[in-house]
Amino acid sequence: MSLGENRGILHADFDAFYASVEQRDFPELINRPVAVGGSPRKRGVVASASYEARKFGIKSAMPMSVAVRKCPEIVVVSPRFAVYKEVSSRVMKVFRDITPLVEPLSLDEAYLDVTHLIVGNVTPPQIAKNLKGEVFSKFGLTISIGVSTSKSVAKIASGINKPNGLTIVRPGNEISFLHPLPIEVVWGIGPKSSAKLRELSIYTVGDIASQPTETLSDILGSNATHIKSISEGVDLRPVITQRERKSISSETTLLEDSADPTDLNEIVMRLSGQVADSLLKRDLRGSTVKLKLRRSDFTILTRQKTLPEKVQIPSEITESALELLAYELEHSNDKYRLIGVGVSGFSTAESRHDEMQLRFEGF
Ligand code: DCP
Ligand code: MG
Ligand code: MG
Secondary structure, three states: OOOOOOOOEEEEEEOOHHHHHHHHHOHHHOOOOEEEEOOHHHOOEEEEEOHHHHOOOOOOOOEHHHHHHHOOOOEEEOOOHHHHHHHHHHHHHHHHHHOOOEEEEEOOEEEEEOHHHOEOOEOHHHHHHHHHHHHHHHHOOOEEEEEEOOHHHHHHHHOOOOOOOEEEOOOOOHHHHHOOOEHHHOOOOOHHHHHHHHHOOOOEHHHHHOOOHHHHHHHHHHHHHHHHHHHOOOOOOOOOOOOOOOEEEEEEEEEEEEOOHHHHHHHHHHHHHHHHHHHHHHOOOEEEEEEEEEEOOOOEEEEEEEEEEEEOOHHHHHHHHHHHHHHHHHOOOOOEEEEEEEEEOOOOOOOOOOOOEEEEEEO
């Protein structure tokens, strides 16, 4: 793993992943608008839209009924998750044959650190070009790749020339590449934050870079510092492989401090679902479930439980996290301002114990 400024980082992402797999396996769908997802009659949503469907304005997460209205000739296909998962694990193996430094982000995308492979005419752009060819010949599917010196620039670059794109941002060109782009390309700026930033006349990544962190903190909260560094082209985060990853967690700051068990239970259930989703996408199971709470006085408390069987699905994680929360609420009269749920213990869990652990981290 290297952290210098001349790293070679690739971000690879399948084009219209689920929809492309369907077009590959059912050739009658080629060149047709396809939406993979739930039925429009059952309030289903679009998981993936083929590029032909996107011309009609159809996107992921849109209700399928809206997609059908926008494009009556659309072919609606039910997802075949087992097939997508199989393609995903096979392509991750192809990535790992190139470099052991692969960090999967979801079923259809990963970062690859190829810094150690650079020698003579073996360059990151050349590696990316060969990889695109190999994936197409082995799987009959196209990927878009961004190549640069950091994760964030590589990820933004891979999204720029989709489908079947190869976007290279050479060392030294990161800032001139990033600054003219709209703020929405930055991971962590969702529709709500983007609307608020635009109200302040912050439209481009360059506009973010020139703001004081305090202005950004009002809108982006604790993400402000990270997002500002990224907009300045600074991102030294390493590519973390599956084996190195120690935990997966999700946390949220409450709008108002609360001690209400109903509210807190609901948040814990939502966070557990997000963690489960993330574990499933990375095909990980963990033996320890952790609950993190920040009290009104800003002290942090974590409680964790190690289970005899590794967990992955939402109900298993929710059950343990709610148990930890119930124990905490029974023993305290505090209000809480932040809640987090995490799962760890992915590989060999050496010490297995059921008792709850209590640890104060102070602040
Ligand atoms: N997915 C989903 N629901 C979403 C977004 C995505 O079920 N809201 C699934 C279906 C996608 C897959 O994850 O095919 C990969 O997500 P991407 O965001 O990479 O989207 P696509 O691969 O479909 O399209 P793109 O070409 O924009 O990457
Ligand atoms: Mg994709
Ligand atoms: Mg993706």
